[in-house]
Amino acid sequence: MTGSDAAPLAGILVVALEQAVAAPFCSSRLADAGARVIKIERKGEGDFARAYDRAAKGESAYFTWLNRGKESVALDIKAPEDREILLRMLEKADVFVQNLLPGALEKMGLDSATLRARFPRLVTCDITGYGEDGPMRNAKAYDLLVQCESGLASITGTPDGPGRVGISVCDIATGMTAHAGICEALVARERSGKGSGVSVAMFDVMADWMAVPLLYYDYLGKPTPRVGLNHAVICPYGAYECRDGELVVITVQHAGEWNRFCEHILGDAKLATDPRFHDNTARLEHKAELEKLIKAVFASHDRAEMLKLLDSAGIASGAVNDVAALSKHPQMDRARIGTPSGEIDIPAPPIRRSTGAAALGPSPGLDADGKALRAEFGPRSPATSAT
Secondary structure: OOOOOOOOOOOOOEEEEEOOOOOHHHHHHHHHOEEEEEEEEEEEOOOOHOOOOEEEEEEHHHHHHHHHOOOEEEHHHHHHHHHHHHHHHHHHHEEEEEOOOOOHHHHHHHOHHHHHHHOOOOOEEEEEEEOOOOOOOOOOHHHHHHHHHHHHHHHHHEEOOEEOOOOOHHHHHHHHHHHHHHHHHHHHHHHHOOEEEEEHHOOOHHHOHHHHHHHHHHHHOOOOOOOOOOOOOOEEEEEEEOOOOEEEEEEOOOHHHHHHHHHOOOOOOOHHHHOOOOHHHHHHHHHHHHHHHHHHHHOOOOOOHHHHHHOOOOEEEEEOOHHHHHHHOOOEEEEEEEEEEOOEEEEOOOOOOOOOOOOOOOOOOOOOOOHHHHHHHHOOHHHHOOO
């Protein structure tokens, strides 16, 4: 951090027995905030996300993004000597994060309840697919599977068929939720002096995010239609093609915006009070008629011109960009991190602190810190213990 200000989680030790996306997302954000994060990986292969791709100068794009600022040690926790190293880490740790299958750690005495009984100040976080009980407790829960099981895919896509959200949204949402739960538990520990357990399931997180479509179905009997780059219950709210073939998305959410849209974009202020269009309910009922008017206007302007016109009228709008445009976007802020194969640039952390931005730590090679961590947490010689 800048000056003498400490990072928010400076002095917090996190031990993460993790792989893939959800748990590493959570612990990487704890590392961004200054926590020391020790990542426990499998001997031999390590976190299997290391092999997802080779996009980032030969390293996995997933792994480098999700594991910045961590230390890596490869342990076989089924082996007594390695399990003892893990326990010595947990003896000093503030937080333990894990996303193994439910019950996988119980037989080794490493489950959260046992660990909290042994280390009362420890905050534990268990990340699962479907929770620790229920009929799907042991089901595999990769991101696409949860998108489908939670109903998210049914409202994503076009009328022709469901679609997958193009990023690992269930994993990321779960990591975000776990991060919040851990921070809350750390605050509670400051008051009580005791740690507590946090359990977060991917399915539960997405069920929560699906609350509005669920309420529409439960109380109105209406499924949420798939509308592509449009909104199911607000009109106009969607993408329209301009003269040059580019898309612009707009949103009109209240009467003031609707009045300005009619006068300055559609060129007819009287449309604002037309019975077919005077409020959102009426506009949805007559959407086809309204869409015809809007499409005609957009088709007569190139995208850049249309965006300027919308901006001058105070109408919320945006370009429908591809990833190439995102890479060059004037609003994009980047941060540099190290990897075993060289430095790469990633999107800067979205939390901006008044104390200034901290440099992000590198993404580690497998067992990069193993020797040092074994020396720090391994068995102490009698001479060392005597001192």
